[in-house]
Amino acid sequence: MGKFCKCNGRLLCMCLLPFMMTGHLLVYILVTIFVTISYAPPKIPVHFIAPGSSSNSAKMASHPLNAFWNLRLIDSALWNSLQHGCDRLYNPILRGNASMAVQQTKIKLDPSSVGCVSNCIPEIGSHTVANELKAMSDQMRAFVSSMRCREYPYIINQPGLCYNNETLDTPLLLMAIKSQMGNFENRQAIRDTWGRSGHVSGEYNIRGGLVRTVFLLGKQDSNPKSNFHDLLQKESEKYGDILQWDFKDTFFNLTLKDVLFWRWFKQYCPKAIFVFKGDDDVFVRTDALVDFLNKQWEEHNLWQAYTNETDKGLDLFIGEVIYNAKPNRDPSTKYFIPGSFYQGVYPAYAGGGGVVYSGSLALRLKEISDKVSLFPIDDVYLGMCLSKLGVVPSHHPGFLTFDLPITQRGNPCAYKSVLLVHRRSPREMVALWNHLRNLRMRCFR
Numbered sequence: 001m002g003k004f005c006k007c008n009g010r011l012l013c014m015c016l017l018p019f020m021m022t023g024h025l026l027v028y029i030l031v032t033i034f035v036t037i038s039y040a041p042p043k044i045p046v047h048f049i050a051p052g053s054s055s056n057s058a059k060m061a062s063h064p065l066n067a068f069w070n071l072r073l074i075d076s077a078l079w080n081s082l083q084h085g086c087d088r089l090y091n092p093i094l095r096g097n098a099s100m101a102v103q104q105t106k107i108k109l110d111p112s113s114v115g116c117v118s119n120c121i122p123e124i125g126s127h128t129v130a131n132e133l134k135a136m137s138d139q140m141r142a143f144v145s146s147m148r149c150r151e152y153p154y155i156i157n158q159p160g161l162c163y164n165n166e167t168l169d170t171p172l173l174l175m176a177i178k179s180q181m182g183n184f185e186n187r188q189a190i191r192d193t194w195g196r197s198g199h200v201s202g203e204y205n206i207r208g209g210l211v212r213t214v215f216l217l218g219k220q221d222s223n224p225k226s227n228f229h230d231l232l233q234k235e236s237e238k239y240g241d242i243l244q245w246d247f248k249d250t251f252f253n254l255t256l257k258d259v260l261f262w263r264w265f266k267q268y269c270p271k272a273i274f275v276f277k278g279d280d281d282v283f284v285r286t287d288a289l290v291d292f293l294n295k296q297w298e299e300h301n302l303w304q305a306y307t308n309e310t311d312k313g314l315d316l317f318i319g320e321v322i323y324n325a326k327p328n329r330d331p332s333t334k335y336f337i338p339g340s341f342y343q344g345v346y347p348a349y350a351g352g353g354g355v356v357y358s359g360s361l362a363l364r365l366k367e368i369s370d371k372v373s374l375f376p377i378d379d380v381y382l383g384m385c386l387s388k389l390g391v392v393p394s395h396h397p398g399f400l401t402f403d404l405p406i407t408q409r410g411n412p413c414a415y416k417s418v419l420l421v422h423r424r425s426p427r428e429m430v431a432l433w434n435h436l437r438n439l440r441m442r443c444f445r
Helices: 002-038 078-089 095-104 130-135 138-146 184-192 228-239 251-268 286-307 359-369 378-389 426-438
Strands: 154-156 173-178 198-201 208-219 242-248 274-279 282-284 317-319 354-358 420-422
Touching: 138 251, 154 228, 173 251, 173 286, 184 208, 184 228, 184 426, 198 286, 208 251, 208 286, 228 242, 242 251, 251 274, 251 359, 251 378, 274 282, 274 286, 274 359, 282 426, 354 359, 359 378
Parallel strands: 173 208, 173 274, 208 242
Antiparallel strands: 154 242, 198 208, 274 354, 282 420, 317 354
């Protein structure tokens, strides 16, 4: 009898074993799913708080810190809510749930924005953020009320800038410089020095390239006694390098200059190999930059020939890169971003004084910008677009958007390894240009 029970016990164990193993597996799967859902990425230490000097990019990992599509709604800040809707709307997996994403991000904005059709958010809903808007500054409220607008007509256009005898040119470098209506002296100093349009020789006269220069402007409320509009028209007729759109030229609207320039670039100058985007108070050693870009283009062509990938563009983006910057919460600064508008750490971006990127990347930026909600700080917005593309900006020590040490600024030879320095007045640009040309043989051996 005991022996029979013992045998039945073994048989029972053998019968129950598959069920026990299945049960353990089911528990493991449930625990794994729960851990995945509740997982929060570790907090990233802040290496730099903008604005200020950049961190050492060599110590940072060369890959995006965040996922391409952000599927979770982080906090309730306005920009985060709008971008969350964009991310869900353009996620190919979740595209079927687009209506749900829109409902989650319905924002009631200023009625004046109703006529502006957004590329991201297809409709305005009933969720009110009136209290948050009241607490914002006048500058931020003005931006929010028009941040869905991306279509502005030209006041002055230059459709033939990159054409020669009705044939599309291939400039090595297109210089797109953000300026304002009244900055006549800045533009003229740039034309006379580092932004001269035409063939530019390299630093050692070995090789050069075709450079085209264009200035990006909005419109400003000028003094009735001033004749800025007439002067700008005459300037455009004389030099043919003014691009002006019909939007108010404010600090928070600098982002529009990037978005509208990319559209202009695609239509009128898509063959430019590289683009410089900068302010009209920087100084660029154009001959050294031309040498650098020729080398990058030659290496890219050699790589294409070796890999036989002739259809793949060059994703080059260089500048003074800032990592893990937090929004500035000081209301007294022009960089102030309230928590009700944006929450989180900025993606890696380059200081807005000046950056260089490839023409093929400019075309990709134009496309991806339609899927990124406008942000009031232009260099941060550019970093957001790069993050969506999975492109990491490369730090270059020659881009000094926060200037040289004060003890070195008067020494021309201190500029030996500099490609760009910020800031310089028109008079300082001309003086520095002459000093560097006269001292070339002594300083740049």
